Amino acid sequence: MTVLHIDASILGANSASRQLSAAVVERLRKAEPGAKLVYRDLAAQPLAHLSGEHLAARQGAVPESPAVQKEIADSDSVLQEFLDADTVVIGAPMYNFTIPSQLKAWIDRILVAGKTFRYGASGVEGLAGGKKVILAISRGGLYGPGAAAAAMEHLETYLRGVFAFIGVTAPEIIVAEGLQMGPEQREKAMRQALHAATALKAA
Numbered sequence: 001m002t003v004l005h006i007d008a009s010i011l012g013a014n015s016a017s018r019q020l021s022a023a024v025v026e027r028l029r030k031a032e033p034g035a036k037l038v039y040r041d042l043a044a045q046p047l048a049h050l051s052g053e054h055l056a057a058r059q060g061a062v063p064e065s066p067a068v069q070k071e072i073a074d075s076d077s078v079l080q081e082f083l084d085a086d087t088v089v090i091g092a093p094m095y096n097f098t099i100p101s102q103l104k105a106w107i108d109r110i111l112v113a114g115k116t117f118r119y120g121a122s123g124v125e126g127l128a129g130g131k132k133v134i135l136a137i138s139r140g141g142l143y144g145p146g147a148a149a150a151a152m153e154h155l156e157t158y159l160r161g162v163f164a165f166i167g168v169t170a171p172e173i174i175v176a177e178g179l180q181m182g183p184e185q186r187e188k189a190m191r192q193a194l195h196a197a198t199a200l201k202a203a
Helices: 016-031 052-058 064-082 101-110 156-165 183-198
Strands: 001-005 036-041 089-094 115-119 125-126 130-137 174-179
Touching: 001 016, 001 064, 016 052, 016 089, 016 101, 016 130, 016 174, 036 156, 089 101, 101 156, 125 156, 156 174, 174 183
Parallel strands: 001 036, 001 089, 089 130, 130 174
Antiparallel strands: 115 125
């Protein structure tokens, strides 16, 4: 089994989503001691955002700029990491109601027609349905079902939609929320989320 571990938080050791994703990976490694782990830190080594030259290269144009050539090589590497993975673990914090831009740049590299989805006579067909995806989500406020701010939640809903598009219709999701609502709430939320990580059925 190959596990791809993605972190996107800019908070380093202070990150709740990093703590959760690490706990998930540790659980998986205990269940599969021989698993291969591939790690990518999108904050430490951010991908460039898509450019016109990048899109042109996807359509067959030969990039002349060394910077764009490196960008294309990075994109190919990111996509291959995803294609090779059996399980993908993503630490995803909510920034301003949605995903970090670093994570969006990574998603732009893995949503590739002919690789992770294709268009057919009956519409879009996801090609990555054989993968297991585990999302370790952190949110400063309360955005779950029934919460006053639920309509502002564009992190979990976006990621669910993205992965459903490429065929992963039932990702496992661990959420720690209300983390900025006082130390007691933070401790409670993290304790519950970490317990969920160690009890994952996916492992």
